Amino acid sequence: MHLTEQARATLRLNDKGRYTLPTHGLYPYQWNWDSAFAAWGFTTFDPDRGWTELETLLSGQWDDGMVPHILFHRPDPGYFPGPDVWQGRGPIPSSGITQPPVAATFMAKMLAMDPAGAPRARALWPKLHAWHRWFMTWRLDRGAVCVTHPWEAGRDNAPDWDNAMRAIDVRDVGAYTRRDTTHVDPAMRPTKYDYDRYLKLVQLGVSVNWDHGALAKINPFRVADPTMTFTLLRALRDMITMGRRFGEDVAEIEDWIATLEAGAETLWNADMQCYDSRDVHSGKFNDVLSNASALCWYAGLNDQRARPAIERMLDAATYALPSFDPAAVGFDPLRYWRGPTWPIMNYLVGSGMEEQGLSDLGRRIRDDTAQLISRHGFAEYYNPLDGTPAGGETFTWTAAVWLGWAS
């Protein structure tokens, strides 16, 4: 079967009717940013199904505007922590945190591919707007967007969180059974040290019924994050373009963009020469060079300062952009967000580079991603040194990246 047909078959395989799983087994629910990729991937061959995906995602929106990071449509004992642990308070059982807001940007891409979907996009625009307002209300620190849990950033065990994770007291976290390590090799997953802290943060959220104001007061983990800041910045730009077309008032969004642009500058670590996460409690940078810095171009910033460090990471790898600097202590080419190269990030970064005139680097990332997929299939992520596929197989976002960009 040709790869494009295989990619379509992968989306169909993970399709649960109105939403798509990242992959069977390991991730048996609807995840937020995975779903935006699924919607876009479907739109390349079945636009109606693409729009339905976004509609289902937004149907899980909480009253306060937050769109959860996982929607637990149907209970599945194969994943931990499930709905009973999270106790989200939305219309559909959900987690209590969100994920990088890429959905508006993918909606804009879908609209360009399928102009007939305009009425559906128009109906979703206010919901996305409310979600973005939620970020601006609850999550800013000096204009940069904060995460309150490593899972929220999508880059779960990235070294960015190591300092903040140390401050979490896990003595009373209790016993629990992980399910992820029954699906994939534990060497590719976060450690027990990480999971104890992930769970403790969930317990803290539940203890205040996911009241964002109350949680901010007791949460030891609050980190201003380039991924969140850059994805929201980009989403707002796309919201303005779509909003004008739909006759919406976008003045408020223009103000938000100015706030976030100033906030992005507070994430520039001049010593490291990269955008870096910043611990809100200590006020210090984490001194981590990761692929998140390279999202500045996706955010619409024409920033030449960030190029040399990213180019160094690319040169140190054989394939595409590693998630963590290969020259740094602790780089691990197979352990999840501490080294491997990820199609989801490669697309966001690579397409942003192409838009901002760094086409040589963008093309390199695109070609490498295409090579990884054609040699090793639609893996969750890959070893950037030798291309070994890792994590889950038949992965939705990798299939979408093939269909929308890499093919």
Ligand code: 2M8
């Ligand atoms: C990973 O995260 C989940 C928790 O949200 C997990 O490990 O259980 C991350 O790679 C995240 O970015 C992704 O959205 C999710 C599903 O693919 O898996």
